[in-house]
Amino acid sequence: MYTQALNVKDEGPALVDAERDAAFQARIDRDEKIEPNDWMPEKYRRTLVRQISQHAHSEIVGMLPEGNWITRAPSLKRKAALLAKVQDEGGHGLYLYSAAETLGTSREELNDQLLTGKAKYSSIFNYPTLTWADIGMVGWLVDGAAIMNQIPLCRTSYGPYARAMIRICKEESFHQRQGYEIVMTLARGNADQKAMAQDALNRWWWPALMMFGPPDAESLHTDQNMAWRIKRFSNDDLRQKFVDATVPQGHHIGLEFPDKDLKFNEATGHWEFGAIDWSEFKRVLAGEGPCNRQRLAQRNKAHDEGAWVREAALAHAEKRAARRMMQAAE
Amino acid sequence: MRASKDAIAPCSSERDGSKTLTETPLFLVTLRLADDALILGHRLSEWCGHAPVLEEELALANLGLDLIGQARSLYTHAGAIEGAGRDEDGLAYLRRENEYRNVLLVEQPNGDFAATMVRQLIYSAFMHPFHRAMASSKDATLAGIAAKAEKEMAYHVRHSAEWVIRLGDGTEESHRRAQDALDALWPYAGELFEVDAPMRAAIEAGLVPDPESLRATFDATMTEALAEATLTLPKLGSFQTGGRAGRHTEHMGFLLAQLQYMQRTYPNAAW
Numbered sequence: 387m388y389t390q391a392l393n394v395k396d397e398g399p400a401l402v403d404a405e406r407d408a409a410f411q412a413r414i415d416r417d418e419k420i421e422p423n424d425w426m427p428e429k430y431r432r433t434l435v436r437q438i439s440q441h442a443h444s445e446i447v448g449m450l451p452e453g454n455w456i457t458r459a460p461s462l463k464r465k466a467a468l469l470a471k472v473q474d475e476g477g478h479g480l481y482l483y484s485a486a487e488t489l490g491t492s493r494e495e496l497n498d499q500l501l502t503g504k505a506k507y508s509s510i511f512n513y514p515t516l517t518w519a520d521i522g523m524v525g526w527l528v529d530g531a532a533i534m535n536q537i538p539l540c541r542t543s544y545g546p547y548a549r550a551m552i553r554i555c556k557e558e559s560f561h562q563r564q565g566y567e568i569v570m571t572l573a574r575g576n577a578d579q580k581a582m583a584q585d586a587l588n589r590w591w592w593p594a595l596m597m598f599g600p601p602d603a604e605s606l607h608t609d610q611n612m613a614w615r616i617k618r619f620s621n622d623d624l625r626q627k628f629v630d631a632t633v634p635q636g637h638h639i640g641l642e643f644p645d646k647d648l649k650f651n652e653a654t655g656h657w658e659f660g661a662i663d664w665s666e667f668k669r670v671l672a673g674e675g676p677c678n679r680q681r682l683a684q685r686n687k688a689h690d691e692g693a694w695v696r697e698a699a700l701a702h703a704e705k706r707a708a709r710r711m712m713q714a715a716e
Numbered sequence: 717m718r719a720s721k722d723a724i725a726p727c728s729s730e731r732d733g734s735k736t737l738t739e740t741p742l743f744l745v746t747l748r749l750a751d752d753a754l755i756l757g758h759r760l761s762e763w764c765g766h767a768p769v770l771e772e773e774l775a776l777a778n779l780g781l782d783l784i785g786q787a788r789s790l791y792t793h794a795g796a797i798e799g800a801g802r803d804e805d806g807l808a809y810l811r812r813e814n815e816y817r818n819v820l821l822v823e824q825p826n827g828d829f830a831a832t833m834v835r836q837l838i839y840s841a842f843m844h845p846f847h848r849a850m851a852s853s854k855d856a857t858l859a860g861i862a863a864k865a866e867k868e869m870a871y872h873v874r875h876s877a878e879w880v881i882r883l884g885d886g887t888e889e890s891h892r893r894a895q896d897a898l899d900a901l902w903p904y905a906g907e908l909f910e911v912d913a914p915m916r917a918a919i920e921a922g923l924v925p926d927p928e929s930l931r932a933t934f935d936a937t938m939t940e941a942l943a944e945a946t947l948t949l950p951k952l953g954s955f956q957t958g959g960r961a962g963r964h965t966e967h968m969g970f971l972l973a974q975l976q977y978m979q980r981t982y983p984n985a986a987w
Contacts, residue, residue: 446770453764460978460987461805462754462791466784469761473777480770518978518987576985684765692768694893695829698886705885 388444388508388532388597403427414615419545422488430614434544435489436505437616439496442482443507445475446500447681451515452524460518467564468521474557481553485546501686509667510597512675519572519579519586525565527594527632533558534628535598538618566635573639580640587636588644595659596667598625626656633657741918742855743797744817747807748960750790751818754808755968756839757783758975759826768829775875779836782868789861809979813969814962821904823959823968830890831897833879838901840872841937842908842930849925858923877941884945891946898942899950906955908934915960 407427413420420426452472459465483493499505510528515521536558539551572583599605599621611617619627636643647660669675760780767773791804802810821839826832847869850862883894909927911919919926942949958964978987 449773450765456761456764457758457974458977460982460985462784462788462808464987465761466781466788469764469777469781469784472764473774473781476770476773476777480774483770571987575987576982578982579985688766688768691766692829694887694889695768695772695883698883698890701890702882702886 388441388535411613414543414613417541418543419548420543421545429610430616431489433611433614433616434547435486435491435496438482438486438489438547439491439499440506440508442479442486442496443500443505444511445479445482447507447511447685448524448528449475449479450681450684451511451513451677452521454515455518455521458518459521464568471525471561471564474561478550478554478557481550485544485550488546497689501682501689503673503682506671508597509670509675510593511681512670512678513590513593514677516589517582517586519569519582520590522565522568522572522583523586523590523594525561525563526569526635527565527590528597529558529562529565530632531594531597531628533562534624534631535619541615541618543615569641570639573641584641587641591644592662592666593670595625595629595662596664596670598622598628600664600667629657629659630655739914740797741914741921742923743794744914745918745924746790746794746797746858748817750787750794750807751816752822752839752843753783753790754787755816755818755971756822756835757781757787758971759822759824760832760836762826763832772829776832779872779875782865782872786861786865786868789857793857793861805979809976813964813972816959816964816968816972817962818959819904819907820956820959820965821901821907823965823971824901824904825967827897827900828893829879830883830893831901833876833883834894834897834901836872836876837880837941838905838938839908840869840876841934841941842905842927844869844873844937845930845933846925846927849930853924854922873937877937880941880947881945884942884947894945895947898947902950903952903956906952907957907959910957910960912960 406425410420410425410427410430420430449472452468452475456465456469456472459468483496486496487493496505500507510531515524533555536551536555540548540555542548542551569583569586572579602608602620602622605621608617608620612620633643633648645660647658649658650656651658670678673679757780760776760783763776763780764773767776787808788804791807795802795804795807821835824831824835844866847862847866851859851866853859853862880894883890885891909931911927915924918924938949956965
């Protein structure tokens with residue numbers, strides 16, 4: 387998911403105030419929204435900042451593999467749609483950072499955590515986009531996986547996050563359909579295009595399944611986050627939901643999934659899939675995926691090269707303010 | 717896109733910048749406007765993931781999307797005027813370098829953020845009044861495209877002028893960079909006003925405005941922004957020119973190599 391760091395144990399101090407905690411939990415149980423100025427347990431605040439900022443970072447880093455193809459998009463319609471889509475991701479990043487700021491952590495701080503590698507973003511964006519078909523796969527599979535988790539988050543307990551998620555989900559659903567349409571066009575195209583689509587599916591399928599995070603048996607902190615309604619379904623449940631929704635879509639356009647164990651279980655009504663290579667997932671999370679270094683380097687380069695622009699904007703604003711003061715004094 | 721090169725031979729056979737019979741003034745001025753918008757939109761889209769702040773990431777994409785949208789309408793119109801079966805992609809992707817008719821200004825590399833904003837200011841300070849005037853073109857389609865584009869270009873002027881002012885009147889470094897950008901790009905401003913024979917014919921037919929009639933507005937926009945930015949226009953003996961006739965700068969080939977990559981690698985495919 388875009389917020390895989392939730393699977394990492396929170397080692398921070400947890401000041402416990404049993405009475406207030408109970409009252410807080412009761413509000414959540416009544417399905418009330420928690421708002422920025424409300425009291426909340428420190429751990430709830432920390433977990434949310436981590437989750438929201440990780441989601442924001444994923445949107446920002448996610449712009450890179452897709453942005454990679456804007457200048458090479460094969461038609462004007464695709465070029466405009468891709469540019470608009472990547473712009474949407476930037477917009478999501480912007481209002482997620484704003485949602486995180488309502489919890490008392492500044493955007494500069496969060497950005498700094500991303501640039502220094504302290505904060506995580508979704509593992510999926512450490513894979514390269516090698517062909518035009520990858521752009522279709524990112525929409526169909528990556529955005530498709532993301533919305534599985536994000537639609538329930540529209541009802542998450544923290545108000546600003548839930549509200550941001552409503553708009554994000556609308557746009558992501560559109561992106562998912564757009565991605566599928568790109569893949570469908572290729573799958574129904576000439577032999578080169580079909581091969582391009584199949585090759586991209588082969589490369590993206592397993593990493594997409596890893597987006598949901600480790601199996602439930604190994605996932606830390608799930609119970610508390612479920613109780614706080616920060617997380618609403620388990621990793622494995624969401625993964626299964628995604629597989630059930632996606633496999634028939636792939637078969638419909640004549641693509642094969644790179645999993646010899648994939649089969650439909652009539653009794654359960656679910657698609658069963660083969661074992662995920664969790665060692666690959668761990669490598670990518672540890673910074674050794676195909677593009678971890680490049681993604682972070684590119685974010686840092688943009689930030690460093692933009693420093694003089696940000697300084698100039700600040701300096702100019704100060705000059706203007708000073709001039710206004712002078713005029714007012716005259 | 718799907719039309720083969722043979723089917724469009726009358727137009728693509730033009731290798732030396734001379735006009736062929738199929739290039740009516742209306743076709744040519746429409747194509748030039750489309751090329752300007754596409755190439756600048758493409759340049760702006762190159763910023764994706766590299767902008768100095770997130771807000772500007774979104775703004776640059778907005779500017780690029782406006783221009784690519786204008787290009788699409790203009791190419792579709794040009795294809796209909798030509799009547800040779802070329803759609804927007806056939807025109808945008810499958811011509812040779814010397815068949816692109818954009819001004820040299822728009823193909824100049826993004827450079828730093830100052831160069832991108834100065835380029836945008838020069839272009840939009842001209843195109844905003846151009847579209848405002850073209851909204852009353854005798855060609856109804858051009859008039860319709862211009863009416864929409866005018867509103868977009870007003871925003872482009874405002875956004876780029878604000879940044880040129882911030883950078884010019886910001887820090888010592890930003891001032892130097894903004895002045896360097898102006899010195900490097902101003903030589904390409906003159907081409908916007910160029911009028912050759914087909915353009916003259918289009919002006920006289922009431923299809924497009926005479927650039928000369930826009931000069932006062934252009935000068936006023938530039939003078940006002942540059943004064944506040946504390947920047948000065950370089951003294952020039954002459955301007956760089958050639959794009960309208962298909963003679964480009966060295967940068968254009970690299971841009972087209974990326975733009976056309978998929979269409980050239982997989983000919984005759986639908987995307």
